[in-house]
Amino acid sequence: MHHCWFNGKITEANATQININDLGLMRGYGLFDYFRTYNQNPFQWDWYWERYERSAKLLKIPNPITKAEAHEVVLSLIKMHGEGEVAIRFLLTGGYTFDSVTSAKPNLMIISESLHFSSPKDYETGIKVMSYEYVRDLPTIKSIDYKHYMILQSELKANSAADVLFHKNGEISELSRSNVFIVNGNKLITPDKNILEGITR
Amino acid sequence: MHHCWFNGKITEANATQININDLGLMRGYGLFDYFRTYNQNPFQWDWYWERYERSAKLLKIPNPITKAEAHEVVLSLIKMHGEGEVAIRFLLTGGYTFDSVTSAKPNLMIISESLHFSSPKDYETGIKVMSYEYVRDLPTIKSIDYKHYMILQSELKANSAADVLFHKNGEISELSRSNVFIVNGNKLITPDKNILEGITR
Numbered sequence: 001m002h003h004c005w006f007n008g009k010i011t012e013a014n015a016t017q018i019n020i021n022d023l024g025l026m027r028g029y030g031l032f033d034y035f036r037t038y039n040q041n042p043f044q045w046d047w048y049w050e051r052y053e054r055s056a057k058l059l060k061i062p063n064p065i066t067k068a069e070a071h072e073v074v075l076s077l078i079k080m081h082g083e084g085e086v087a088i089r090f091l092l093t094g095g096y097t098f099d100s101v102t103s104a105k106p107n108l109m110i111i112s113e114s115l116h117f118s119s120p121k122d123y124e125t126g127i128k129v130m131s132y133e134y135v136r137d138l139p140t141i142k143s144i145d146y147k148h149y150m151i152l153q154s155e156l157k158a159n160s161a162a163d164v165l166f167h168k169n170g171e172i173s174e175l176s177r178s179n180v181f182i183v184n185g186n187k188l189i190t191p192d193k194n195i196l197e198g199i200t201r
Numbered sequence: 202m203h204h205c206w207f208n209g210k211i212t213e214a215n216a217t218q219i220n221i222n223d224l225g226l227m228r229g230y231g232l233f234d235y236f237r238t239y240n241q242n243p244f245q246w247d248w249y250w251e252r253y254e255r256s257a258k259l260l261k262i263p264n265p266i267t268k269a270e271a272h273e274v275v276l277s278l279i280k281m282h283g284e285g286e287v288a289i290r291f292l293l294t295g296g297y298t299f300d301s302v303t304s305a306k307p308n309l310m311i312i313s314e315s316l317h318f319s320s321p322k323d324y325e326t327g328i329k330v331m332s333y334e335y336v337r338d339l340p341t342i343k344s345i346d347y348k349h350y351m352i353l354q355s356e357l358k359a360n361s362a363a364d365v366l367f368h369k370n371g372e373i374s375e376l377s378r379s380n381v382f383i384v385n386g387n388k389l390i391t392p393d394k395n396i397l398e399g400i401t402r
Binding site: 004006013014015016017018019020021022023024025026027028029030032059060089091093094099100101102109111113114116137138143144145146147148149150151153154 | 214222229231294315338347
């Protein structure tokens, strides 16, 4: 079973609710980060924490939790999940507002989720991706803004494509959830701008 | 007191909640529209409805309510609010998801809210706006994506600016919540691209 820590209280994830006047919902004003466990340990915790803090700073949402506190929450959620591996999502929003703009304090949710695996076949035969002319808005921030990717869902399905490859003005940037690498002889080439810098990059 | 109709049920707006696995919150995948009443009648109802439907279509979120049903909800909310004028917000999201991408049906909230008036002085002396190099992402859609405007809040306050004027490549497009008009002699000039077409435009 999955759980959600929300501003200090842990409840079942499916039953956790937020007021509709949250700026994440009303204004798309929020960020997230997401990592998985290996052997029930958070993967590259230090780096994910750094990126979460950097996104919050760039989006100007004050981070309401210390690294040590957050680490304890993450360990609790992993323990509550029980056996096996799990994914952890940090979701930080601008918080509750009463004029649809200003907020006194942000809302932070830390959620355990199921892992979604690619099929082993995909690793052998490769995946098909759809190209799409677009540069992510504020690409260095892991904001919640995935509207382009969501709009493309039916087209992705119709084309049996696994993901979407963003490019603009002849330059490839990234996929919706991955960085791009090209192997050219002995060289490993990867874009250096207009991307979210992935942790395993 | 304000109320919210949420997928068929009306509750007090302050107490209305949504599950945290809503795609509006998790993926910024949502749209809204917003109008006020005059003499307790919805202002330009037909045009607002048209724009709401257009946004939903462009964002590929199925609209779950008919025009007649929505009109009844709006009239109920105005009646429940009691005396005086009120604003109505339609908020349509991608709906609940269990894999952070797919959803069976959208979530629709129709909310009554307080009106926010500009001071009479502003109409006499004008307002100060801050210029900002930016074109709204998918500008013809009234999406919930206001992250740039939210990031600018502290700068707007520091500069005593009332709003932000978007421009790019030497072209003015719009303000965060208004269209732009320039009076030049007998001519009224207004941008025709990269904007949300305002109802009173």
